[in-house]
Amino acid sequence: MKTILFVASCTLMLVTIYMVFMWVPTEQNLGVSQRIFYVHVPLGWIGMVSIFVVGIASVIHLLTKKNLWDAIAYSAAELGVIFATLILITGAVWAKPVWGVWWSWDPKLTTTLILWFVYVGYLMVRSFSPRGSQGRRYASVVALLGAIDAPIIYLASIWWRTAHPNLNIGPLAEADSDLDSKMYITFFVSLITFTIFYVYVMLERIQMRKCEDDLDEVHQYVSLN
Amino acid sequence: MYPLISRSLRLVPFIFITVVSMLVLEKSFVFSDSPLVSEAKQNDPDANLKYLFAVFFLVWALFFGYIFFLSRRLKEMRNEVAILKKIISERE
Numbered sequence: 122m123k124t125i126l127f128v129a130s131c132t133l134m135l136v137t138i139y140m141v142f143m144w145v146p147t148e149q150n151l152g153v154s155q156r157i158f159y160v161h162v163p164l165g166w167i168g169m170v171s172i173f174v175v176g177i178a179s180v181i182h183l184l185t186k187k188n189l190w191d192a193i194a195y196s197a198a199e200l201g202v203i204f205a206t207l208i209l210i211t212g213a214v215w216a217k218p219v220w221g222v223w224w225s226w227d228p229k230l231t232t233t234l235i236l237w238f239v240y241v242g243y244l245m246v247r248s249f250s251p252r253g254s255q256g257r258r259y260a261s262v263v264a265l266l267g268a269i270d271a272p273i274i275y276l277a278s279i280w281w282r283t284a285h286p287n288l289n290i291g292p293l294a295e296a297d298s299d300l301d302s303k304m305y306i307t308f309f310v311s312l313i314t315f316t317i318f319y320v321y322v323m324l325e326r327i328q329m330r331k332c333e334d335d336l337d338e339v340h341q342y343v344s345l346n
Numbered sequence: 347m348y349p350l351i352s353r354s355l356r357l358v359p360f361i362f363i364t365v366v367s368m369l370v371l372e373k374s375f376v377f378s379d380s381p382l383v384s385e386a387k388q389n390d391p392d393a394n395l396k397y398l399f400a401v402f403f404l405v406w407a408l409f410f411g412y413i414f415f416l417s418r419r420l421k422e423m424r425n426e427v428a429i430l431k432k433i434i435s436e437r438e
Contacts, residue, residue: 138402154394157401164405203412210408211401218394322412329416329423336423339430 126321133314137307145307154218159307161211163315165233168208169271171201171319172236175243176268179261188334189327191257194264196326198243200319205237220284229277229285232270239267 141159148155174197182190212230213223224230243263250256278285300308 142398152394154397156398160401160405203408207405207408210404214397214401214404218397326416329420332423333419336426336430340426343430343433 123321123324126317126324130314130318130321133310133317137311137314140307140310145303146301148304151219154215157211157215159311161208161215162308163312164204164207164211165274166312167315167319168201168204168233168236169274171197171204172239172264172267172271175201175240175264176261179257179264183258183261188331192327192330192334193323194257194261195247196323196330198240198247198260198264199326200323202237202240202244204319205233205240208233209237225284227283227285228281229274229283232274232277236267236270236274239263239270243267 137159141156145156145159147153175194178190178194178197181187182194209230212233216225217223243260246260246263247256250259273280275288277283278287
């Protein structure tokens with residue numbers, strides 16, 4: 122299963138790079154910088170989905186006490202930091218040629234930065250809190266705060282006046298969206314590629330996290346006896 | 347406290363790459379800000395190509411950085427397993 126996901130993500134990454142650089146037409150108003158959209162939006166999608174994974178897995182772990190769910194929550198949070206960091210960086214690199222600044226305190230950008238702090242906060246709570254269920258309980262509260270923030274990020278461009286481009290994709294996208302069919306295809310290929318890559322790395326990280334937990338238990342056993 | 351600092355230090359190379367990339371982009375943006383260059387930029391559809399390359403470079407740098415972190419962690423775990431095996435065999 123993991124081999125299939127690895128091969129699929131590598132192949133689709135190459136296809137995505139070809140489509141973004143060679144195949145898709147250049148947008149008339151924004152020029153080449155619009156192509157950053159094909160990376161930035163899938164990263165944003167995964168960054169937001171990941172916090173839901175963290176929240177749901179944390180709650181299920183608290184209810185069932187199964188370590189697998191905790192491993193899923195921790196792995197999703199760690200990957201979430203990576204993807205949230207990339208959302209902010211790719212957004213800043215897009216903003217510089219289009220807005221003339223790397224960063225503005227726009228509602229969408231600010232709520233995304235809050236999501237990044239939530240991810241980092243989750244991992245910090247896990248690092249500082251005592252071993253066992255107490256730290257996991259505290260961290261799950263942080264994850265639930267992040268899960269509240271994710272829909273706010275999506276709806277920020279509807280609720281507030283924002284310089285961020287309007288929604289072109291998704292259930293609340295504008296009806297008169299002028300995206301070319303090639304742009305849609307490239308976007309969805311990129312979205313599928315990054316999602317497969319995320320699932321693959323996630324499975325690897327979950328397995329590693331379980332090994333880390335087992336190793337900690339053996340350490341405790343050896344130190345006690 | 348120590349594990350968090352140690353983990354944070356692993357992010358230093360990536361933060362360094364990000365800051366340097368942004369400074370390079372910023373510098374080229376400022377130097378090419380004369381009216382003639384700006385006008386040429388507006389007519390040139392590929393004027394912002396460097397930003398697109400920067401995005402792909404940073405995305406892949408962070409992905410590879412994370413995979414490098416995972417491989418280091420795996421190596422540490424193998425070492426820990428070897429040490430534990432040694433401790434257990436010495437006790438027996």
